[in-house]
Amino acid sequence: METKQLNVELKWTHCGQYHAYGDTYRECEVHTPEVLEEKDILLLVDNRRKLPKKEWEERTLDIMEYFRGWYTITKTDYGYKYVGCEPYTD
Numbered sequence: 001m002e003t004k005q006l007n008v009e010l011k012w013t014h015c016g017q018y019h020a021y022g023d024t025y026r027e028c029e030v031h032t033p034e035v036l037e038e039k040d041i042l043l044l045v046d047n048r049r050k051l052p053k054k055e056w057e058e059r060t061l062d063i064m065e066y067f068r069g070w071y072t073i074t075k076t077d078y079g080y081k082y083v084g085c086e087p088y089t090d
């Protein structure tokens with residue numbers, strides 16, 4: 001098994017609800033000059049088995065998958081932006 005050193009800085013920009021009774025969002029800027037695979041980004045941000053947003057929206061989910069939530073990863077000038085969302089539950 002090969003271990004590689006990554007030049008990465010994580011900047012968490014939001015972690016919580018935007019309003020009362022709202023979904024919880026975890027937003028992170030992944031600053032890196034390197035090209036990263038999606039699986040590596042998910043490990044860095046501790047994704048907790050969320051589904052990609054498109055898959056989460058299109059599938060018939062069981063209750064555990066639904067409340068686990070979804071994520072998106074977007075390529076940016078500084079590296080990548082990760083957004084994870086966990087639906088509100090009372």
